[in-house]
Amino acid sequence: xxxxxxxxxxxxxxxxxxxxxxxxxTVIISPFLYEKYPIPVIPQPEILSPGAYYPAMxxxxxxxxxxxxxxxxxxxxxxxxxxxxxxxxxxxxxHDLASLSSEEEDGKTSExxxxxxxxxxxEKFQCSQCSKCYSTFAGLSKHKQLHCEPQARKCFNCKYCExxxxxxxxxxxxxxxxxxxxxxxxxxxxxSRPWLLQGHIRTHTGEKPFSCPHCNRAFADRxxxxxxxxTHSDVKKYQCKNCSKTFSRMSLLHKHEETGCCATR
DNA sequence: CTGGGGATGGGGCCC
DNA sequence: CGGGCCCCATCCCCA
Numbered sequence: 575x576x577x578x579x580x581x582x583x584x585x586x587x588x589x590x591x592x593x594x595x596x597x598x599x600t601v602i603i604s605p606f607l608y609e610k611y612p613i614p615v616i617p618q619p620e621i622l623s624p625g626a627y628y629p630a631m632x633x634x635x636x637x638x639x640x641x642x643x644x645x646x647x648x649x650x651x652x653x654x655x656x657x658x659x660x661x662x663x664x665x666x667x668x669h670d671l672a673s674l675s676s677e678e679e680d681g682k683t684s685e686x687x688x689x690x691x692x693x694x695x696x697e698k699f700q701c702s703q704c705s706k707c708y709s710t711f712a713g714l715s716k717h718k719q720l721h722c723e724p725q726a727r728k729c730f731n732c733k734y735c736e737x738x739x740x741x742x743x744x745x746x747x748x749x750x751x752x753x754x755x756x757x758x759x760x761x762x763x764x765x766s767r768p769w770l771l772q773g774h775i776r777t778h779t780g781e782k783p784f785s786c787p788h789c790n791r792a793f794a795d796r797x798x799x800x801x802x803x804x805t806h807s808d809v810k811k812y813q814c815k816n817c818s819k820t821f822s823r824m825s826l827l828h829k830h831e832e833t834g835c836c837a838t839r
Numbered sequence: 840c841t842g843g844g845g846a847t848g849g850g851g852c853c854c
Numbered sequence: 855c856g857g858g859c860c861c862c863a864t865c866c867c868c869a
Contacts (some may be wrong), residue, residue, distance in 0.1 A: 743855060744850080749847075770847065771857065777846070791844095797861070798845065803842065826842065826862065844865080852860080 618808030655659040699708040730745035731738045734752040739745040754764035756771040760778050765771040773795055776782070782792035788806045793799040805809050812827040813820045821827040 688865095715858085741855095746856085747850085766848075767858090770849095773846075793844080795846075796859095797847095797849095800861085802844075822843075824862085829841080841869100843867105843869090846865085848862100848864080850860105850862090852858105854856105854860085 699707065699711050699713065726781070728743055729738050732745060732748055734749065737748055739748060750766040754766055756765040756768050757763070758765070758774055758778075759773060760775070763774060765774060776794040782794045783790040784794070784796050786799060786802055786806070788803070791802065793802060801823055807822075807839070810820035810822045812822070812824050814827060814830055816831075819830065821830060
């Protein structure tokens with residue numbers, strides 16, 4: 575099929591008159607950027623509030639289970655007279671709160687023995703995953719966090735939105751997208767990361783350290799150069815499954831699939 | 840309308 | 855653990 579769109583058109587030099595003076599082959603970022611426009615970084619207000627993250631645990635069914643067990647056991651301990659009955663909700667295992675599994679309704683259960691059966695008073699907290707027993711709830715919790723529920727070891731929540739992260743570093747990185755600590759001195763626009771600001775400053779200075787080896791056209795951003803390089807290629811990276819047409823950008827492929835092409839609908 | 844450039848955001852990796 | 859960098863993705867605009 576004809577692929578006239580694959581032919582690289584001459585780019586207009588009138589759009590960005592300063593291209594010719596910036597077509598260096600190097601990708602070294604000029605330090606003058608920072609001499610001329612030092613990157614201001616707003617003093618971080620308190621990035622993390624004490625409530626910004628929960629380093630200890632995630633509220634999942636297993637944890638609820640443990641807590642619920644503890645509550646039940648302490649309750650039972652205080653009212654020893656109440657005999658367990660089959661329909662007593664207090665006897666329902668905690669993870670039933672989450673799943674209400676019919677398996678357990680049927681009586682088929684892998685749950686640990688109840689304290690009023692054979693378990694000793696010293697080992698009344700049992701791990702639902704490995705059946706290991708502990709005398710205290712704290713002991714059980716620690717065991718689960720370290721061994722049986724490692725994914726629950728950390729859960730860092732953003733105080734600005736609902737996102738959660740498994741590492742504090744990832745959370746801090748994310749929080750920067752709320753606080754935008756890197757501010758352009760020229761126009762006041764704020765960015766989450768210094769290198770984003772750095773790229774932005776190039777839009778003021780006109781610096782384009784990334785140049786195309788084929789046509790010498792220069793770009794301020796490496797990603798944009800990469801996208802541009804696709805225009806020199808006969809076979810582009812993103813291909814339509816239906817007509818095999820290739821595109822330099824995924825967005826173009828998506829657009830093609832949504833609006834035009836063959837039988838995606 | 841389509842293709843391409845500009846600008847920007849975010850996750851992951853490495854040092 | 856934090857900073858820098860890379861890569862990918864997306865949106866907007868223009869020719």
